[in-house]
Amino acid sequence: MTTNDTADIKELLNEREGFHKWWRLMRPHTLTASFVPVFVGTMIAFNEGTIDWLLFLAMMIASLLIQAATNMFNEYYDFVRGLDNDQSVGIGGSIVRDGMHPERIRNIALIFYAISIGIGVYICIVSSWWIAIIGLFCMAIGYLYTGGPIPISYTPFGELFSGVLMGSVIIGITYYIQTSAVTMEMIWISIPVTIFIGCINFANNIRDRDGDKRGGRKTIAVLLGRPKSIKLLAVLFIAAFAITIILILIGILPVWSFLTLLSALPAIGVIKGFKGKTQAIDMMLAMKNTGKTNTIYGLLLGVSLLISGFL
Numbered sequence: 001m002t003t004n005d006t007a008d009i010k011e012l013l014n015e016r017e018g019f020h021k022w023w024r025l026m027r028p029h030t031l032t033a034s035f036v037p038v039f040v041g042t043m044i045a046f047n048e049g050t051i052d053w054l055l056f057l058a059m060m061i062a063s064l065l066i067q068a069a070t071n072m073f074n075e076y077y078d079f080v081r082g083l084d085n086d087q088s089v090g091i092g093g094s095i096v097r098d099g100m101h102p103e104r105i106r107n108i109a110l111i112f113y114a115i116s117i118g119i120g121v122y123i124c125i126v127s128s129w130w131i132a133i134i135g136l137f138c139m140a141i142g143y144l145y146t147g148g149p150i151p152i153s154y155t156p157f158g159e160l161f162s163g164v165l166m167g168s169v170i171i172g173i174t175y176y177i178q179t180s181a182v183t184m185e186m187i188w189i190s191i192p193v194t195i196f197i198g199c200i201n202f203a204n205n206i207r208d209r210d211g212d213k214r215g216g217r218k219t220i221a222v223l224l225g226r227p228k229s230i231k232l233l234a235v236l237f238i239a240a241f242a243i244t245i246i247l248i249l250i251g252i253l254p255v256w257s258f259l260t261l262l263s264a265l266p267a268i269g270v271i272k273g274f275k276g277k278t279q280a281i282d283m284m285l286a287m288k289n290t291g292k293t294n295t296i297y298g299l300l301l302g303v304s305l306l307i308s309g310f311l
Contacts, residue, residue, distance in 0.1 A: 021100075025071075025075065025100075025105065026071055026072070027068075027071040027074075029288050030067065030071060030291065031064055031067055031068065032200070032291045032294050032295040032298070033067060033162070033197045033200055033294065034060075034063040034064045034066070034067035034166065034170070035064065035298070036193060036196075036197070036294055036295065036297075036298030036299070037063070037166060037167055037170035037171045037174065037190070037193055037197070038056070038063050038170060038171075038174050039060075039298060039299070039302045040171055040189070040190070040193055040298055040305070041170065041171035041172070041173070041174025041178075041190075042056045042059075042174055042178060043301075043302040043305035043309070044171070044175050044185075044186050044189060044305055045175050045178035045179050046178075046305065046306060046309045047254075047305040047306070047309040048179065048309075049309070050178050050179050052178060055123065055126065055127070055177050055178060056174075056178075058119050058122055058123055059123060059173070059174050059177065061119060062119040062135075063170060065112040065115055065119075066113070066116050066138065066139060066142055067142075067166070068109075069108075069109040069110075069112035069113050069116070070109075070142035070143070070145060072105050072106070072108060072109035073106070073109050073142065073143055073145070073146055073147055074145065074146045074153070075095060076095075076105050076109070076146075077147050077151065079095045079102055080102065081215070082215075113139055116135075116139070117135075117139075120132060120135045123135075126177075127176070127177040127180070128176070128177075128180070131173060131176070131177060134169065134173060138170075141161055141165055145158070145161070145162075153217065153219070154216065154217045154218060154219075155219075156218055156219060156220045156223060158201055158220075159199075159201045159202045159205070159220060160198065162198060162201040163194045163197045163199075163201070164194055166194075166197045167191075167194025167196075167197045167198070168187065168190040168193075171189070171190040171193060172186065172187070172190065185252050188247055188252055189247065189252065189253060189301075191240075192247075192260075192301075193297075193298060195236055195239060195240040195243075196240055196293060196294040196297055198236070199237065199240075199290055200291055200294055202220065202229070202232075202233055202290075203233065203274075204287060204290075205219040205220065205222075205229075206221045206226060206229045206230060206233065206274060206283070207274075207280050207284070207286070207287050208221075208280060209221040209222055209225075209226050210280070211280065226274075226278075230274045230275060233270070233271065233274070234271045237270070237271070237293070240297075241260075241261060241267075244257060244260055244261075244301075245258075245261075253304070253305075254304055254305065254307070256303075256304035256305075256307045256308055257300075257301060257304040258304075259300040259303065259304050260297050260300045260301050262296065262300060263293050263296040263297035263300065266289045266292045266293040267289075267293045270286050270289045270290050270293060271286075273286025273289060274286045
């Protein structure tokens with residue numbers, strides 16, 4: 001690719017220099033997958049009358065750092081395996097367009113992991129050392145998602161791992177450190193969040209389907225093809241909203257949680273944004289709207305529990 005080609009793709013993706021390239025490295029549109037489960041798990045505990053704001057802050061910072069580090073490992077290993085070039089979209093572009101040294105990105109990711117471990121020690125001291133085992137397992141999966149001999153991202157299980165670990169598991173950890181318990185109600189509430197987080201990964205793979213196929217990945221989008229994958233994404237959205245409504249009707253979630261249905265609007269936009277598109281760059285808005293759907297749903301779910309806790 002020529003210098004002009006690289007400049008064109010940077011302009012199309014609105015990739016600026018300075019601080020922006022460091023922020024882009026962390027793939028901020030995916031950080032919602034860390035913020036939402038910690039917020040929701042804490043609000044479930046608050047709704048039951050328990051809250052430690054320092055623990056909430058510690059858990060939030062650790063989760064965001066782990067997610068950012070996972071994204072950096074993804075950037076590093078996709079480059080090492082030759083999957084990224086200066087025309088790739090959906091990446092930070094830190095190596096192929098910004099010229100950052102690959103090992104530097106990997107080392108920053110390791111530093112983020114180290115800081116997370118330090119925060120995790122504090123969380124364990126004030127709660128339970130069982131959290132350390134679960135936390136280390138989550139960090140290992142974050143690394144193995146694109147690292148290791150058989151990266152999870154090369155298999156059809158990427159959405160499952162990301163959804164369950166960043167959804168149900170993180171909500172469970174967050175709830176446990178606040179209450180020293182795990183309940184079936186908490187598990188049920190975590191399921192729609194798990195689906196939405198898995199959908200962020202799924203939408204990413206729908207957008208990258210063609211490049212992933214050339215790179216030898218066997219994601220769900222590669223195996224099903226883009227049209228069927230878009231239909232499956234729509235079914236997952238519907239399932240998440242249907243479960244939410246059921247949880248409200250049977251009293252597990254408060255009536256205020258009907259507010260979460262407002263996130264159906266960006267979800268509809270996601271499906272419309274994918275339909276008929278074949279170029280990755282044309283699907284960027286749909287991909288971002290998937291993260292937006294998760295953010296709006298998670299915030300409104302947490303706020304509904306917060307309101308219920310006050311009342």
